[in-house]
Amino acid sequence: MGSSAAMAAGPGALTPWGAGNTRWGARRSELFFDRAEMDPNSHPEASQNPDPDLVFMDQALRLAQAAIPLGEVPVGAVVVRDGLIVSAAHNRRELDADPTAHAELIAMRTAAQVLGDWRLEGCIVYVTLEPCAMCAGAMVLSRIARCVYASADPKAGFMGSLDDLSQHPRLNHRFPVSTGVRANESSALLKGFFRDLRARKKMGL
Ligand SMILES: [Zn+2]
Numbered sequence: 001m002g003s004s005a006a007m008a009a010g011p012g013a014l015t016p017w018g019a020g021n022t023r024w025g026a027r028r029s030e031l032f033f034d035r036a037e038m039d040p041n042s043h044p045e046a047s048q049n050p051d052p053d054l055v056f057m058d059q060a061l062r063l064a065q066a067a068i069p070l071g072e073v074p075v076g077a078v079v080v081r082d083g084l085i086v087s088a089a090h091n092r093r094e095l096d097a098d099p100t101a102h103a104e105l106i107a108m109r110t111a112a113q114v115l116g117d118w119r120l121e122g123c124i125v126y127v128t129l130e131p132c133a134m135c136a137g138a139m140v141l142s143r144i145a146r147c148v149y150a151s152a153d154p155k156a157g158f159m160g161s162l163d164d165l166s167q168h169p170r171l172n173h174r175f176p177v178s179t180g181v182r183a184n185e186s187s188a189l190l191k192g193f194f195r196d197l198r199a200r201k202k203m204g205l
Contacts (some may be wrong), residue, residue: 002021002107002128011123013094018092020088033037042123044159045148050148050199052080052083053126053148053178053181054181054182055086056078056080056085056124056126056148057128057148057150057181057182058182059076059078059085059088059127059128060076060077060078060088060126060127060150061076061091061102061150061182061185061186062076063076063077063078063088063090063103063127063128064090064091064103064128064141064186064189065189066090066163067090067091067092067103068089068189068193070089070094070095071094071101072090072092072093072094072095073091073093073127073190073193074090074128074189074193075090075091075102075104075127075129075160075190076088076089076090076091076103076127077089077103077104077106077107077125077126077127077128078107078125079108079110079111079114079120079123079124079125079126080123080124080125080126081111081120081122081124082122085094086110086111086114086115086123087107087108087109087110087114089103089104089106089107089110091103091105092106098100100134101131101136101139102131102134102137103127103128104125104127104131104138104139105135106136107125107127108125108135108138108139108142109143111123113143115144119142119143119144120121120142120144121143121144121145121146123142123143123144124144124145124146124147125139125144125147125148126147126148126149127147127148127149127150127189128149128150128151128182128186128189129149129150129153129157129186130149130151130152130153130156130158130159130160130179131147131149131157131158131159132153132157132158133156133158133162133163133165135158136158136159136165136166137158137165139155139165140165140166140168140171140172140173140174140175141173142174143173144175145160145175146173146174146175146176146177146178147177147178148177148178148179148181149164149177149178149179149181150179150180150182150183150185150186151183151184151186151187151190152179152183152185159177159179160177162177164177169171175177
């Protein structure tokens with residue numbers, strides 16, 4: 001299963017960069033935005049520019065959507081530094097048979113490889129679902145600057161739901177978290193995925 005298969009199987013209008021190809025190299029240049037377009041302050045007509053959080057979360061949502069035809073729970077993530085996307089990934093637990101293959105963890109690993117530094121200082125992680133304990137812990141360890149997530153995960157989220165590792169007083173790194181960006185879209189993707197899964201199981205498929 002390569003990136004071409006992932007692209008072919010995905011919805012026509014949504015062909016996310018790096019979908020199914022989380023360890024990209026040659027495609028790297030395609031992942032970078034024009035910085036001038038992303039910086040609301042770089043334009044005299046600032047009000048016409050979209051909020052960067054919305055733009056980057058849209059990219060994470062596209063990745064989440066691309067995970068659905070692959071049988072993966074639709075969660076997507078992008079790592080951004082200085083207004084540029086450094087890495088992008090969707091959940092790959094089934095594909096890789098790896099319990100740690102969560103979207104944001106893969107994106108953080110890739111970002112560290114791209115940047116040549118395990119410290120992701122100055123990086124913002126955008127993810128469509130509230131990070132679990134493992135991913136929130138990895139964000140502390142990699143010293144990210146900020147996390148933005150879309151929908152909360154009341155069953156496993158460790159950035160506000162069950163606990164909050166981003167603000168733990170005894171850990172050596174804390175960072176701000178923004179929530180609710182494109183939450184409805186993310187929630188709809190997840191609900192639709194699990195509804196279809198239940199329906200298929202009921203039909204014995
Ligand atoms: Zn996780």
